[in-house]
Amino acid sequence: MAATVSHRRSRAGSGRLIGRPVGAVPTALLLIGAIYCLFPVVWVLIAATKSPGELFSTATLSFGTGFLDNVAELFAYRDGVFWLWAGNTLLYAGGGALLSTAVSAVSGYALAKYRFRGRDAIFNLLIGGILVPAVVLAIPQYLLFSKIGLADSYWAVLLPQILHPYSIYLARIYAAAAIPDSLLEAGRIDGAGEWRLMSRVAMPLMVPGMVTIFLFQFVAIWNNFLLPFIMLGDDGKFPLTVGLYTLLAAGANQPALYNLILTGAFLSIVPLIALFLTMQRYWRTDLSSGAVK
Amino acid sequence: MRANRLGAALAVALTATLASCGSGEPAQSPEAATGRPASSAAQGPVKLTYWTWAPNMDKIVKVWNEAHPDIQVTVSKQAGGDDAAAKFLTAAKAGNPPDLVQAEYQHLPSFIAADAVADLKAETAAIKGEFSEGLWRLVTLGTDAVYGVPQDSGPMMLFYRKDLFDKYGIAVPKTWQEYGDAARAVRKKDPKVYLGTFSSKDPGAFTGLAQQAGAQWWSISGDSWKVAIADEPTRKVADYWGALVKEGAIDDMPYFTPEWNKALNDGKLLTWPSAVWAPGVLSSNAPKAKGKWAVAPLPQWNAGESYSGFWGGSSTAVSAKTPNKAAAARFATWLNTDPAAIDLLVKEAAIYPAATKAQSALGQAPDYFSNQPDFWQQAAAVSAGARGFTFGPNVGVTYNAFKDGFDKALQNGTPFADAVQGMQDATVADMRKSGFTIAS
Numbered sequence: 133m134a135a136t137v138s139h140r141r142s143r144a145g146s147g148r149l150i151g152r153p154v155g156a157v158p159t160a161l162l163l164i165g166a167i168y169c170l171f172p173v174v175w176v177l178i179a180a181t182k183s184p185g186e187l188f189s190t191a192t193l194s195f196g197t198g199f200l201d202n203v204a205e206l207f208a209y210r211d212g213v214f215w216l217w218a219g220n221t222l223l224y225a226g227g228g229a230l231l232s233t234a235v236s237a238v239s240g241y242a243l244a245k246y247r248f249r250g251r252d253a254i255f256n257l258l259i260g261g262i263l264v265p266a267v268v269l270a271i272p273q274y275l276l277f278s279k280i281g282l283a284d285s286y287w288a289v290l291l292p293q294i295l296h297p298y299s300i301y302l303a304r305i306y307a308a309a310a311i312p313d314s315l316l317e318a319g320r321i322d323g324a325g326e327w328r329l330m331s332r333v334a335m336p337l338m339v340p341g342m343v344t345i346f347l348f349q350f351v352a353i354w355n356n357f358l359l360p361f362i363m364l365g366d367d368g369k370f371p372l373t374v375g376l377y378t379l380l381a382a383g384a385n386q387p388a389l390y391n392l393i394l395t396g397a398f399l400s401i402v403p404l405i406a407l408f409l410t411m412q413r414y415w416r417t418d419l420s421s422g423a424v425k
Numbered sequence: 426m427r428a429n430r431l432g433a434a435l436a437v438a439l440t441a442t443l444a445s446c447g448s449g450e451p452a453q454s455p456e457a458a459t460g461r462p463a464s465s466a467a468q469g470p471v472k473l474t475y476w477t478w479a480p481n482m483d484k485i486v487k488v489w490n491e492a493h494p495d496i497q498v499t500v501s502k503q504a505g506g507d508d509a510a511a512k513f514l515t516a517a518k519a520g521n522p523p524d525l526v527q528a529e530y531q532h533l534p535s536f537i538a539a540d541a542v543a544d545l546k547a548e549t550a551a552i553k554g555e556f557s558e559g560l561w562r563l564v565t566l567g568t569d570a571v572y573g574v575p576q577d578s579g580p581m582m583l584f585y586r587k588d589l590f591d592k593y594g595i596a597v598p599k600t601w602q603e604y605g606d607a608a609r610a611v612r613k614k615d616p617k618v619y620l621g622t623f624s625s626k627d628p629g630a631f632t633g634l635a636q637q638a639g640a641q642w643w644s645i646s647g648d649s650w651k652v653a654i655a656d657e658p659t660r661k662v663a664d665y666w667g668a669l670v671k672e673g674a675i676d677d678m679p680y681f682t683p684e685w686n687k688a689l690n691d692g693k694l695l696t697w698p699s700a701v702w703a704p705g706v707l708s709s710n711a712p713k714a715k716g717k718w719a720v721a722p723l724p725q726w727n728a729g730e731s732y733s734g735f736w737g738g739s740s741t742a743v744s745a746k747t748p749n750k751a752a753a754a755r756f757a758t759w760l761n762t763d764p765a766a767i768d769l770l771v772k773e774a775a776i777y778p779a780a781t782k783a784q785s786a787l788g789q790a791p792d793y794f795s796n797q798p799d800f801w802q803q804a805a806a807v808s809a810g811a812r813g814f815t816f817g818p819n820v821g822v823t824y825n826a827f828k829d830g831f832d833k834a835l836q837n838g839t840p841f842a843d844a845v846q847g848m849q850d851a852t853v854a855d856m857r858k859s860g861f862t863i864a865s
Contacts, residue, residue, distance in 0.1 A: 184709060184712060185712040185713065188683065188686035188687060188690055188710060188711070188712075189687075189690045189712070189713050210483070210502075271515065274515065274519060275518075275519050278519035278520055278521050279519075279520075283519065283521055284521065361504075361508075361512070362512065362515060365474070365476065365501055365503075365516060365521075365523060366474075366499075366501050367500075367501045367502045367503070368501075374504070377504045378478065378502050378503060378504045380504065381478060381504035381505045381506045381508065381509070382478050382479075382480055382504075382505060388705075388706070388709045388710070389709075390709065
């Protein structure tokens with residue numbers, strides 16, 4: 133036992149020694165990737181601090197002096213319509229992600245742990261669904277929702293995003309890996325019904341996977357533009373993405389509201405960052421370790 | 426604890442949403458309501474929805490709603506541009522379009538072709554005289570029908586840096602010939618500075634310049650369309666700009682880009698042939714140059730002429746599917762011809778009105794052009810000589826062909842006339858595919 137431990141240690145030690153120069157390349161690549169992803173965010177942050185006069189006349193990466201004015205102006209724009217849009221976005225993203233997570237978790241659990249006729253057919257259909265981009269479906273969905281009289285309603289944006297094939301796929305994979313069959317068997321022997329098994333045994337084990345799905349869906353709906361753009365006619369139901377776009381394409385008659393758009397874009401990513409930071413702690417993958425002895 | 430805080434934030438946001446939803450309902454004023462006839466009171470007021478992107482339109486509509494309790498209009502502010510046209514067409518196809526829609530002149534024919542807008546001939550018979558013949562043609566397409574009420578227009582003018590013209594000793598060009606000479610002169614005086622630029626991303630600007638030269642891209646005779654995008658005036662305009670770009674006398678950066686903004690701010694770009702709405706763009710994109718710009722009529726193709734073209738402008742159209750066509754037409758008429766309404770349009774929505782009388786009534790110059798007190802008089806004079814043409818049912822295709830063709834022409838240095846021919850071919854092919862009859 134001691135031999136293996138020391139063996140491991142020495143391997144780890146030598147690996148680190150040899151790994152140093154080799155590790156520099158992946159680190160550099162990751163750094164480049166991080167810069168590539170973060171630079172636009174930094175740009176938005178910096179641009180949001182510039183007053184309209186500074187926006188196109190000062191250096192790209194130098195902070196401006198107008199952040200608070202921009203924020204005040206944005207909140208005053210059309211009697212605070214920004215808050216209405218922010219509330220709508222929260223409703224679409226929060227409600228949609230919650231419902232979608234619930235549907236995905238239950239379906240994924242059922243697909244992973246039960247054998248029934250047509251299971252593989254359903255699963256293959258879902259895999260096929262992953263391959264169809266949501267963008268392609270937006271207009272057919274709009275025509276369908278118009279037919280049943282739901283276009284231009286909150287449901288028009290919420291419903292299409294609840295069933296998300298990729299999330300179900302993810303939930304199935306996660307359920308298969310995280311819920312040991314023997315645990316379910318033990319539950320059955322102890323006399324638990326299927327509903328109790330799912331709600332008390334399976335779902336708690338799936339929480340990390342559900343958090344992942346929730347975050348994915350939340351971000352996807354938060355950033356979704358095309359579906360609400362097509363579905364909604366009433367600007368009181370717009371989410372932030374579509375709402376801010378009306379500021380951008382407001383015709384050429386009045387001065388463009390670049391500073392408001394940038395500030396709005398910046399403020400609208402703050403909740404996403406906050407969400408990721410607070411939800412991170414749920415990302416513990418080995419919840420089930422120790423459940424089965 | 427954290428979860429609680431999140432929950433509280435969620436609750437606050439949701440209440441805010443609900444509260445603002447409630448306040449978004451059109452306010453009914455009881456005083457006004459009592460004055461309305463008993464018959465309409467029984468049915469309740471007619472409710473109209475109106476898609477527009479003009480700023481502050483809700484404030485203007487509020488004035489109408491207070492004066493007309495029996496016709497209540499709700500504004501839904503949309504994003505403008507080509508996307509707005511596509512969205513309206515989709516909504517019309519799905520059967521739930523708004524009752525009223527802001528329609529850019531170039532998109533109106535596609536609405537007509539899709540049977541999405543109503544003929545307002547009877548409702549607008551009395552207001553025809555309020556608009557110039559050129560603008561009226563844009564909403565009739567030269568037919569007997571009337572598909573919208575003109576709202577704003579964008580006659581083109583030449584905007585130039587007066588201070589730098591003085592510095593380099595250049596006179597304001599009266600003809601395009603002089604404009605070309607001035608472009609070369611500027612390059613000699615300062616190689617870092619250009620007189621102007623040709624944008625391959627803005628088909629609207631090129632269309633306006635072609636209109637000035639007398640182009641007639643589309644026309645209808647009976648049931649068939651005639652397409653003449655590669656007509657002689659258009660080729661003349663294309664060749665002229667192509668030659669200037671090729672010899673390096675003017676730049677080839679597109680408008681409305683950060684580098685363009687920077688060039689305007691830094692005084693590296695001395696002119697912009699643009700429309701009457703340019704002060705709005707300049708004041709936001711080149712705030713540093715306030716008070717340094719001036720305006721003149723577009724250079725002419727022949728000395729002594731005074732022609733211009735249109736870049737932009739829109740009308741108010743009534744959806745073909747609305748159950749309240751008469752009420753919608755009344756509102757559209759009021760909005761674009763009533764003096765009080767036009768006054769609001771100018772002040773609140775910052776448009777250049779289409780109605781002729783209102784154009785000459787404009788007083789104080791835009792703030793950015795405070796050094797040019799006769800700004801609106803100049804605009805009205807230019808507007809009188811502006812000529813448009815009938816737009817076709819697939820302007821989107823034509824405009825995309827413009828961008829593709831001229832991008833390539835700039836990149837490869839091929840003649841601009843080829844790009845024009847490409848626009849013609851793409852447009853005709855698309856119209857044939859959609860089932861239009863093309864007269865040759």
